[in-house]
Amino acid sequence: MPKSAFLESVRVEIRTKHYSIKTEKTYLYWIKQFILYNDKRHPNKMSNAEIERFLNYIAAERKVSASTQNLALCSIIFMYRHVIKQEIKNLKYDFAKQPKRLPTVLSPPEVFEVLKCMTGKYHLITALLYGGGFRLSEVLSLRIKDIDLINRSIFIFNGKGRKDRYTLLPESLIPMLKQQIESARLIHERDLNEGFGSTSLPPALHRKYKSSLHTFTWQYLFPSTTRCKHPYDGYICRHHIHDTAYSKQLRSAVIASKITKRVTAHTFRHSFATQLLRSGSDIRTVQELLGHSDIKTTELYTHVIGSKRAGTPSPIDTLKFL
Structure with a gap:
């Protein structure tokens, strides 16, 4: 059309x-x-x-x-x-009722098997999904400035519902994070040498932080392999890798691991919450880490473990894959 x-x-x-x-x-x-x-x-x-x-x-x-x-x-x-400035009233069609299903979760050994079948940045993305309870879009949108290696925390800007929050930075992932930061630095330096170096920003942030476009701390932790034209403001920039690129890698890893469950990026977020509750973490802490507005959403995971049970170590720190 x-x-x-x-x-x-x-x-x-x-x-x-x-x-x-x-x-x-x-x-x-x-x-x-x-x-x-x-x-x-x-x-x-x-x-x-x-x-x-x-x-x-x-x-x-x-x-x-x-x-x-x-x-x-x-x-x-x-x-x-x-x-059109017209309210639609008396519609003989309501929002479809979605079936209530318990989320699919992976046990720590199953997470380990998937991680064994992934390498490089895709391995790190998966480890962050499970280690910090991220949504895939939140991991891919991480910028260098969001990683706080000193305080062992990761800042999530404008998550679902336009909410900011902090989550865990797993101790065991620090070496890989440092390596990925250096990889992003090399890409940024090459862009600068070629006369580019801008990161992509939402229009509102572009106007406010235009002078920061070329600074390294504003670059994405997982930059895309190519530069592109910004869809709103038209400048040449480097965005983060696309979610479909990760999904293809995950699908291959799940097949290679021979796990028969349906596994998506969000499965690791479910598994993060479930494992924290199993290990005795307070449900309010889990709610805060996940960024849930309503604790009833978090309580869903108590049904997954068959208990109302709810130190918050990251579950990935119990895996000896490093």
């Missing part, structure tokens, strides 16, 4: 509200799909009936998951509310 003035107005509204580039792409995708499904009619000429028909179509014909249905609905509601 070619670019249109209307879709560009949606993009502007998304960026005005400082949504992530990932959210922007997702919202635009579902809005395009909605318009295409309804024969390219302008959304201001459509209403509840067209929305309901589209949502039923993606559920029944495309067989998308409940979470994807909800995402499509959120995208459409955003468009009507913020771009």
Whole structure:
């Protein structure tokens, strides 16, 4: 579908509200799909009936998951509310109810087996996921300045829900972190020598910290292999590695480890929380480390270990793989 003035107005509204580039792409995708499904009619000429028909179509014909249905609905509601300035009321379609499932977790030996099948930066990313309870996006977004080797902590900027927090820096990962920092330094120095060296920043931070673009401490801990054009501000920069690059490495490692469970990057975050509770950590501490707003979310892991039981050593420090 070619670019249109209307879709560009949606993009502007998304960026005005400082949504992530990932959210922007997702919202635009579902809005395009909605318009295409309804024969390219302008959304201001459509209403509840067209929305309901589209949502039923993606559920029944495309067989998308409940979470994807909800995402499509959120995208459409955003468009009507913020771009067309129209509230959608009395919609005969509510958010799809997602099944409540206990998360898949790996035991320490299983984590060890996966780690044995990974090398280099991908090994370190996995170790951080399990050792600090990160989300994958949080690990990949780490900058050099976020790593505090002295106080043994890692700062997570603008995590889910736009919340900042600190989490554990596992003692056993310090040598690998130092090695990765030096690797990032070499890449940055090469960029500077070639007349580049800018890191990518969100537009708001770009305006505020423009002078810091070329400083090493603002560079990503896991820089991408190539430079790119910033999607908002147009300057040439180096972003972090893409999540799909990590996912491919993880998939290969899980196959090689012969573990039959379904393992994703988020599995290590689940395993981190479960292991902390098993080892007697206070549930409030685990909640803080994970960045949960509601302790009920954290309490889910007490069901995984079959107990209400909740020194917080990182679970990765018990693994002797170094």
